Amino acid sequence: MTTNLAKPPKLTRRARKISAMPPTASFFRKMYRPNFAFIAGLWPLNRRHYNDWRFIGESIGMGVHSHVMSFLDSEVLAALPPSPKSIHVRDLAHQLGLDGDGRRELREFLKKLSDSGRCERSHGQHYSRARNIGEVTGTLTLTARGFGFVALDGGGEDLYISGRNVGDSMHRDRVRVRIVQSGESDRREGVVTGVIEHGTRTFVGTLRVARHGTWLTPQDPRLPESVGVVDRGDARDGDRVAAEFVTYSDDPEGARARIIKVFGAEGPAAHETEVIVYDLGLPVSFRPESEAAAAAAKAPDKKTISRRHDLRKRPLVTIDPESARDFDDAVHAVALDAGGWTLTVAIADVSYYVLEGSALDEDARERGTSVYLPDRVLPMLPHALSSDLCSLRPLEDRLALVAEFDVGPNGEVGRYTLYEAVINSHARFTYERCAKLLGLRADDDAPTVDADPAFEALRPVLEAALHCTRALRAYRRRRGYLELDLPEPKILLNTNGEISDVVATERNEAHKLVEEAMLAANEVVARHFVASDRPAIFRVHDRPQEAAVLRFQAIAQAFEAPLQLKGAPSAGRLSNYLRTLEANPHKRILHQLLLRSMAQAAYNEEAGLHFGLGSPAYVHFTSPIRRYPDLIVHRLIKAELQREAWPDAEVLGTLADHCGRRERLAVDAERTVQDLYKALFLSKHIGEEFSGLVIGVTQLGLFVQLDEHLVEGMVSLGSMRDDVYVHDERANEYRGRRVGQRVGLGARVQIKVGSVDVTRRRVDFAFLALLAAAPGLPPTPPRAEPRKGRGSEPRKGRPPETRTDGLPDRKKRRGG
Structure with missing residues (x-):
């Protein structure tokens, strides 16, 4: 089914009367009650969502004639001449077909554009499009609240982008940005001046079908609030679907999409993972040409091997996690008579099979990297290569690119060579087996004898590699590097693929x-x-x-x-x-x-x-x-x-x-x-109590990481009911007005798992008690004694009521 947005439904007399009036939420509430529920759920929060409004207006057959509001930022900017030329507001209004109120609104709109750095005011009421000075490019990451940050191409500090400066760009777009300096802080800010490349191809949303139109509400709050539908297929109202963008917010027709998959209701973890993969637009399959090329690839022949260094007799070994299926590196070390070591690092020669410009190369470039999820891997290369011909499996000839270098006794790297080789891995070690063989595990007092003679014979190689890499690490420490000791979460799954726990990854x-x-x-x-x-x-x-x-x-x-x-x-x-x-x-x-x-x-x-x-x-x-x-x-x-x-x-x-x-x-x-798996895990523990560490303080509440499980959740201000708390941004804490209790960054708290929204991956904790104050804070102070004199007498009557969110209730008017 295709929804024709260009053919509006027949308007009633009342609807015709209001079709040319300024669109405001209160206006629709009063004048168009039958459709207000439809409109209110999609009302755009800022100018970035103007396309959402236009789509709604077209869907209910209403013209949008709110003067400057009927123009996109880009249309006004396009009408401005580039600096140093300029145009008077009067002439610009005439060019845009505005007069009277429209000219006044245009003047205010241009002032806002000038304040944000998107246009320049030369003299009087003359304006021009800003020069391209300080313009950079990068990838935009938006937040649910409308503002965002641009990660600059080539690195550097992210630029803050306020909601009014996002323009018509969308989450994950590659954009051009003009750098402006915020007057309120030393943080660099930017203004999006154009979209280079759209970064979101597919998304997941809920289909809404009404008498006056069909639209999608994206699951990701960082995307436009509503997206028009050009082809809904067999999907029905309320279905959760995957859709592919046909046009974007910067298109004259607004953001529109076609439905490509129907998911239905919430399902198990594997189902929800698939939803996320579609929502982020990750490729899930390879092109037939790539699969065919990978399947046709063969092991190196004698001619290829003869052109390379033959390291098949050198006892190189791979050391990887137990669950690894692709082995792309192998190591060998030998001690030198003069002191130090020669370290050989052999890496799978993927470039031999993935030729530049081939279908395999195009698929690999599109992905950029493999994606590792708890229950699956989205590989950069087809399995025929990643887990077979390019994987340095034991006792199989494989092509490699080698870095061989000498390491001095003090850990400094000296002579090196880079060359092509053929290798034959002599063994596949796991981290646990390697550590046990060398006596590196905490529960091992001494090295153990491996039951397999082939592994035991490789002990000298591992011992040399151990001493060599210890020297390398000692040298790096002297040179200086950030050795951050942070736990890395590991999702543990049972035999049914369901989460059983979230623990810190063990490292030896x-x-x-x-x-x-x-x-x-x-x-x-x-x-x-x-x-x-x-x-x-x-x-x-x-x-x-x-x-x-x-x-x-x-x-x-x-x-x-x-x-x-x-x-x-x-x-x-x-x-x-x-x-x-x-x-x-x-x-x-x-x-x-x-x-x-x-x-x-x-x-x-x-x-x-x-x-x-x-x-x-x-x-x-x-x-x-x-x-x-x-x-x-x-x-x-x-x-x-x-x-x-x-x-x-x-x-x-x-x-x-x-x-x-x-x-x-x-x-x-x-x-x-x-986050999905963590939410699923805590959904089984609703109502249970845990202790945790406050790792973040925001205006909305506290972020707490549990001690027993490596899971985080939010304590909203409304759940902190033992006092009336005030947020102190500078001190990174909440301070109680009545008792004076201070809960801040680094404090230890007792919480209860309140609610879990698996679809939104949101976990809410309820605050129970402060176990230990944040460092540097005094214990809870006693209630202050009132000063003598004025105001020393206790206030008569009932104390003012407070809402559960800690904010005082407004006094009721007399008689009502």
Whole structure:
């Protein structure tokens, strides 16, 4: 079924009378009662949702003639001449067909555009389109409240975008942004001036069918409040569906979509995970050409092997999690007579099978990365490659790209070589088996003898690798890097695929062994690119902004863990500070807060500092099966080895930006699905009490992380009924007016699981008691004695009533 929005239903006399009047919610409530419920549920909250309003107006057959409100921001801006030329408001109004009230509204509208930096006022009532000074590009992430942030292409501090400056852009769009400075703080703000590329292809929403129209209400509150439907298929009113955008908010016809899948009612975790995958627009299948190419790929022949270094007799091993199915790295270490070690890191040669420009390459580039969810993996490559020919499975010949380098006794990397090879992994170790063999587990007093002779024979390789990577880590510590100790949640599923618990991922020194080897290999490749003075795909992590560091210092001071800095922060200074927190009872929250103050890492075609690792240059080289930037890095190495053409910086920059966007989407998906499983877990514990740590304080309430399970929820202000609380933003706390109790960041509280909305992945806790005050805060003070003199007598009559949200009720008027 196709809904024709261009043919309005027949209007009654009353509807015709109001069709040209200004559209306000109160106006519709009084003048168009039969359709007000329809309108009220979709009423746009700000100008960004104007297309939603226009769609509603067309659906009920009403003209929208609210003067300037009938224009999109972009239409007014398009009518303005570029600076330094200008146009008078009178002439602009004439050009737009406005007079009288319309001209006055246009004048106010232009003033707002000027204040936000989207246009310039030259003299008198003359305006022009702003110059493209300070314009940048990036990916927009909106919040449910209408404002958002733009992650800049190439990294750097995110730009804040207020709701009035979002324009016609949508969540996840790649946009052009004009930088403006906020007058209220030192935070940089931006104004969206255009959409480069739409970032949302599909979404999930609820179908609404009414007498006057059909529309979708997206499940994600960051998307437009309503989207027109061009083809609803067999879907019925109230169905939860997946839809594909046909047009977007910046289109003259507004945002519209066609329904591609009907989900129905809420279902089990696997069902809800599929909903999220569609909602985020993640690719779920490969093109037939890609599947066919992967299935037709063959193991390397003798001719291919003869052109490579033959490392099949070198006892390389893989060390991975128990559940791993794709093994893309293998390691080998041997001690040198003169001291130090030679470390070999062999990485699966994915570029041999995934040729640039092929169907496989296009699918891999579109995905950018594999997405790891609790019950499934959305791979970057078809399984025929990722789990078979490109996987370094034990005792099978596989092609690899190798970084081989010497490590001195002090952990400093010396000579290195990069080359193509063929390898044969001698064993597949899990982290647990490796740790047990080397006596690295906490419950092991000494190394154990492995029952399998083949594994036992590889002990010297693992011991050499252990000593080598310990030296590498010690060198990195001296150099300085951020060693943040933060628990990583792990979703435990039972045999039915249902969540059984959320725990912290266990890490042992076998994890660190592999991690250090991969870090060193990545730095070696980056060092090689820098020495060759060529563009590549580097991983860049900027220094934290001064304002963010100052905010952290203020909180750390309150936690009685002051951070003393002279000049700009360095990874070494922060590393030393983190070591002083080892015995601090508030170590966990301080580590979390320091992480939040850091800039976001990004990909860039130019080499730059990786602040978190303390590395002058860094690349991603070691995971080409699951990350597209690594695949590009492999192609660059082989281009040099085979003396082929090198791509220019502009091409690499475009790829770097794209990979950054796909990485952020994958992280969003993984976190969203984790939130789903956490909500499902707590839905089984409604009414139960837990203790937890306050990890966030906002105007809406407290965010609490449970001690027993690695799950978070929100304590709304309305559930804090033991006092009338006031939010103190500077102190990151709520302060009780009556008793004086202070509940802030780092406090320990007792909560009860109140309600869980699985579809929205929202968990609400009810506040029960303060177990331990936030650090640096005094215990609850006694009620203050009234001062002598005026006001010292107690107030007569009943005390004022308070609402459950802590706000005083308004006094009732007499007689009513």
